[in-house]
Amino acid sequence: MSDVSFVRTDMLSEQEPPASSVGVIGWMRSNLFSSWGNSILSLASMAFLYLILSAILPWAISPTWGATSLAECREILHGLGREGHLSGACWGVIRDRWVQLFMGFYPSEFYWRPILTFILLFVALAPVLFADKVPAKLIWFSALYPFLMPWLLWGGSLWVPLAVLAGFVIGFLVHGVVSKKMSGLAGLIAGLVAAVVWWMFLAGIVSGALTSIIPLALESVESRKFGGLLLSLTIGVVAIGFSLPIGVVLALGRQSDLLIVRALCVGFIEFIRGVPLITLLFVASTLLNIFMPPGTNFDIIMRVIMMATLFSAAYMAEVIRGGLAALPTGQYEGADSLGLNYWQAQRLIIMPQALKISIPGIVSTFIGLFKDTTLVSVIGLLDPLGLSNAIRADAAWNGIVWELYGFIALMFWVFCFSMSRYSMYLERKLQTGHR
Amino acid sequence: MKKTVFFGALAVAGLAAGVAAAGTLDDVKARGKLNCGVTTGLVGFAAPDANGEWNGFDVSVCRAVAAAVLGDSAAVEFVPTTGKTRFTALASGEIDMLARNTTWTFSRDVDLKFTFVGVNYYDGQGFLVPKDLGVSSAKDLDGATICIQTGTTTELNLADYFRSNNISYEPVPIETNSEAQQQYLAGACDVFTTDASGLAATRATFENPGDHVLLPEIISKEPLGPLVRHGDNEWGDVVRWTLNALISAEEMGISSANIAELSAGTNNPEVNRILGTEGTLGEMLGLDAGWAKNAIAAGGNYGEIFAKNIGEDTPIGLARGLNAQWTNGGLIYSPPFR
Numbered sequence: 001m002s003d004v005s006f007v008r009t010d011m012l013s014e015q016e017p018p019a020s021s022v023g024v025i026g027w028m029r030s031n032l033f034s035s036w037g038n039s040i041l042s043l044a045s046m047a048f049l050y051l052i053l054s055a056i057l058p059w060a061i062s063p064t065w066g067a068t069s070l071a072e073c074r075e076i077l078h079g080l081g082r083e084g085h086l087s088g089a090c091w092g093v094i095r096d097r098w099v100q101l102f103m104g105f106y107p108s109e110f111y112w113r114p115i116l117t118f119i120l121l122f123v124a125l126a127p128v129l130f131a132d133k134v135p136a137k138l139i140w141f142s143a144l145y146p147f148l149m150p151w152l153l154w155g156g157s158l159w160v161p162l163a164v165l166a167g168f169v170i171g172f173l174v175h176g177v178v179s180k181k182m183s184g185l186a187g188l189i190a191g192l193v194a195a196v197v198w199w200m201f202l203a204g205i206v207s208g209a210l211t212s213i214i215p216l217a218l219e220s221v222e223s224r225k226f227g228g229l230l231l232s233l234t235i236g237v238v239a240i241g242f243s244l245p246i247g248v249v250l251a252l253g254r255q256s257d258l259l260i261v262r263a264l265c266v267g268f269i270e271f272i273r274g275v276p277l278i279t280l281l282f283v284a285s286t287l288l289n290i291f292m293p294p295g296t297n298f299d300i301i302m303r304v305i306m307m308a309t310l311f312s313a314a315y316m317a318e319v320i321r322g323g324l325a326a327l328p329t330g331q332y333e334g335a336d337s338l339g340l341n342y343w344q345a346q347r348l349i350i351m352p353q354a355l356k357i358s359i360p361g362i363v364s365t366f367i368g369l370f371k372d373t374t375l376v377s378v379i380g381l382l383d384p385l386g387l388s389n390a391i392r393a394d395a396a397w398n399g400i401v402w403e404l405y406g407f408i409a410l411m412f413w414v415f416c417f418s419m420s421r422y423s424m425y426l427e428r429k430l431q432t433g434h435r
Numbered sequence: 436m437k438k439t440v441f442f443g444a445l446a447v448a449g450l451a452a453g454v455a456a457a458g459t460l461d462d463v464k465a466r467g468k469l470n471c472g473v474t475t476g477l478v479g480f481a482a483p484d485a486n487g488e489w490n491g492f493d494v495s496v497c498r499a500v501a502a503a504v505l506g507d508s509a510a511v512e513f514v515p516t517t518g519k520t521r522f523t524a525l526a527s528g529e530i531d532m533l534a535r536n537t538t539w540t541f542s543r544d545v546d547l548k549f550t551f552v553g554v555n556y557y558d559g560q561g562f563l564v565p566k567d568l569g570v571s572s573a574k575d576l577d578g579a580t581i582c583i584q585t586g587t588t589t590e591l592n593l594a595d596y597f598r599s600n601n602i603s604y605e606p607v608p609i610e611t612n613s614e615a616q617q618q619y620l621a622g623a624c625d626v627f628t629t630d631a632s633g634l635a636a637t638r639a640t641f642e643n644p645g646d647h648v649l650l651p652e653i654i655s656k657e658p659l660g661p662l663v664r665h666g667d668n669e670w671g672d673v674v675r676w677t678l679n680a681l682i683s684a685e686e687m688g689i690s691s692a693n694i695a696e697l698s699a700g701t702n703n704p705e706v707n708r709i710l711g712t713e714g715t716l717g718e719m720l721g722l723d724a725g726w727a728k729n730a731i732a733a734g735g736n737y738g739e740i741f742a743k744n745i746g747e748d749t750p751i752g753l754a755r756g757l758n759a760q761w762t763n764g765g766l767i768y769s770p771p772f773r
Contacts, residue, residue: 071750074642084642096485105487224512225487285520289527380475380515380524382483390483390515392613393476393491395750399640401613 060089067092069396093397094407100391101384101407104227110155110219114230117152120145121237129422146241153226153234155218159207167203171195223301227382229411234301236370239308243369244362246309247316248355252346254321265317272314277372280307285379304376312369319365323358324350356430363423367416374412384408459531459663459670460721463504468512471497472530475515477612478636479745479753480536489513492744493534496555496661496678499730500532503677503722508733518587522547525664532674534661536630538588548665552675555660555737557757557766559653560592561631563638566646568625573652577602582615582624584608589629592655612637630657636751673720680709680727682769684736686760691735698728708772716772727772737767 016022020029032042063080067073073090082088094101103111124145127138147161174194179187211217226234253265272280284303292298327350335345355362377386388404391397463469473481473493481491494513502508514530525533526548536558537543539551564570573596583590585608597604607624609615616637619627627634631653638644661678663671684690687706689697698710707713711724720726734740738760745753759765 070640100483100485100487105483108486222512224514282519286523286527289523289529292527377475378517378519380517380520382475382515386475386515389611389613390476393474393478393480393482394484395478395482395636395639398478398636398750399613399616401617 059086062088062091064088065091065095068096070399089403090400091403093391093400093403097391101228101387103230104382105225106230107221107225110221113152117149120148151218155220157207157211158216159210163203163207164199167195167198170198223299226301228384228387231381231383232373235305235308235373238305239312239369240366242309243312243316246313247320250313250317251320251324254317255324269314269317272311277311278375278378280311281375281379300381308369308373312365315365316362319358319361320354322361323354326357327353359423359427363419367419370415371412384411459667460673463531467505468510469497469501469504470512470514470530472514472516472521472524472533472535473497474535475517477536479749479751492556492740493536495734495740495744496534498733499681500674500677502733503726503730504673506729525549532661532663536659537662539658539660549662550665550671551660551662552671553660553678554658555678558630558632558657558659560589560628560655560657561634561653562650563627563634563647564625564650566648573650573654574600576604576626579625580605580607581626581628582607582609582618583628584615585610593628596654632745632753635753639750639752669721676720677730679769680730681737681740682767683709683772684731685738686762686769689731689736690739691732694728694732705772
């Protein structure tokens with residue numbers, strides 16, 4: 001017998017993994033075809049995607065960017081041998097009208113103003129959205145932004161927003177002085193009264209006087225000139241900005257032990273939630289007009305913003321109440337045991353946790369509100385959807401539907417998708433649990 | 436707290452408005468701008484172009500009134516209104532006049548308290564059908580599916596017409612005109628019905644307009660015209676006679692081309708009265724003597740406005756038909772300027 005014992009003296013070199021488990025094939029095997037059921041689902045989805053894309057892409061890929069009318073689009077397509085009702089998209093309408101879809105009727109020489117406002121919006125939001133990445137001092141700019149924004153958009157004298165701002169400063173100072181000498185409640189009331197007196201009687205006179213001395217004014221632009229995405233964004237951003245604080249107050253009010261406060265908050269929330277937004281918009285556009293003395297010029301966009309704000313504030317209150325309800329009672333008791341008063345407890349313990357829990361709901365409400373701004377087209381404001389109708393009324397573009405709707409959908413999608421991604425980022429950043 | 440400022444300012448503005456609301460004419464003059472309600476967009480009648488300039492048949496009436504009152508056809512603030520908001524906008528004073536292809540009906544005039552100052556377009560409800568359907572009269576439409584805009588007079592007219600002719604139909608309710616076009620082209624309905632001018636405009640956008648025909652029946656009367664609020668007759672007169680001036684100008688042969696020449700004085704006393712070289716018509720209206728001249732110069736006479744916006748040379752291609760001058764067998768007729 002020969003010696004059959006065998007001792008390996010060197011290691012086998014690593015082999016390449018089998019071709020079927022790496023690369024594209026491997027990825028497909030593990031992600032698309034890991035089992036019979038998944039394979040069938042994958043194939044069905046692919047077939048579905050193919051069906052949709054094979055219908056849309058040939059239509060969307062259409063060399064009609066330069067056309068100046070629907071008839072010209074058809075000529076171009078006809079020249080390519082493409083016939084029929086939906087043989088190709090007519091993108092010329094987007095080239096012709098995209099500026100209008102973004103800016104509405106805003107005077108073109110002032111386009112820099114909404115653009116600057118939009119850029120500054122991000123600067124102002126940065127300390128709120130990305131608190132750890134920007135200098136903390138920037139929060140002062142965020143505080144000033146609500147006064148800067150209307151001035152840039154609507155124009156007029158710079159002294160008007162400054163006078164309004166001064167009202168807050170005066171109220172705050174009076175509050176400080178009085179509450180030191182008397183009780184805190186007296187200080188609050190005195191501050192409020194001082195601010196209101198300033199706004200109602202003095203602000204107009206002072207800003208008028210200052211304007212006549214140093215006329216720092218931008219050419220004013222009327223609300224009627226707002227349209228397109230600019231209108232949607234203006235309504236959306238202002239309503240979002242106001243609805244969150246109002247919603248927090250309403251949510252707290254609903255949990256309050258004070259009977260009247262609670263009744264008011266519950267009544268408000270339930271009333272607003274029980275009424276469709278479109279009804280509120282009609283109230284804003286028509287009923288208010290009838291109630292007010294004839295000739296009163298109560299800005300239509302302001303009316304719509306107020307209604308949209310109230311509407312989303314009611315929803316916001318319920319979302320935040322959900323967050324509050326999710327907090328264990330121990331958190332409230334812990335705050336009490338530390339000797340924190342109500343506002344301190346809310347600010348330091350309750351709200352940070354409740355708001356964190358509510359982030360997905362809050363952002364959903366924001367997205368919903370932003371999309372709801374398209375409803376203003378039913379009261380004759382020319383938001384992107386309203387403009388699409390106005391553009392179709394141009395004899396050159398009459399008959400164009402899907403190109404406009406597709407473009408508008410894309411505009412809205414960009415904003416809503418960014419909001420949704422940001423909320424996911426924020427949730428991850430604030431994640432403190434151990435999952 | 437900001438709201439408080441707002442309501443304060445509002446109350447003050449309201450008081451000021453209460454004092455100032457003497458007459459619409461004075462308000463417009465003081466404001467230096469005419470607030471004119473138009474549609475949010477209807478082919479040929481009112482639409483903004485890429486630069487935001489409004490154009491169209493109804494828009495021209497607004498511009499003519501602005502030119503007559505303020506001497507500047509650009510001094511108009513166009514307020515887009517929907518079918519639902521138009522009447523409250525006018526009643527509340529948000530707009531001074533409404534030129535929004537609005538049908539003159541009894542209830543709108545009497546019950547809603549508006550004054551229709553005239554008719555600038557005689558429309559009527561018609562039917563659009565594909566040629567392959569092989570229908571030559573609306574009476575053959577028994578059992579047809581019909582696309583119709585909900586909540587309009589056209590819906591009621593249709594029901595009346597089919598009931599009185601003892602035939603049945605199946606309505607396909609749709610919300611907007613563009614939706615109707617899509618549904619009709621997709622074959623969701625056999626017939627599309629709306630105002631004949633709208634049908635013509637719609638058909639003009641089709642890939643093959645020749646494959647579709649307008650049936651000869653016009654089943655309703657839709658006199659469209661500008662309107663103002665009840666109770667301010669001076670202002671009503673201004674709008675009425677501005678429209679009449681445009682109509683008379685066509686009849687008298689005054690056009691934007693020859694108006695400068697004619698306003699030097701002519702042998703025709705009525706032309707002279709219209710153009711303000713004779714008589715004191717402008718003064719009677721509370722306007723300056725050149726009011727009608729300005730109105731006509733703004734966009735031309737009635738015929739020119741018609742031809743430019745909806746006439747046979749435009750894609751919409753409407754024939755004058757009922758809207759021809761009475762001298763040509765139409766219904767367009769202005770009382771004399773005397």
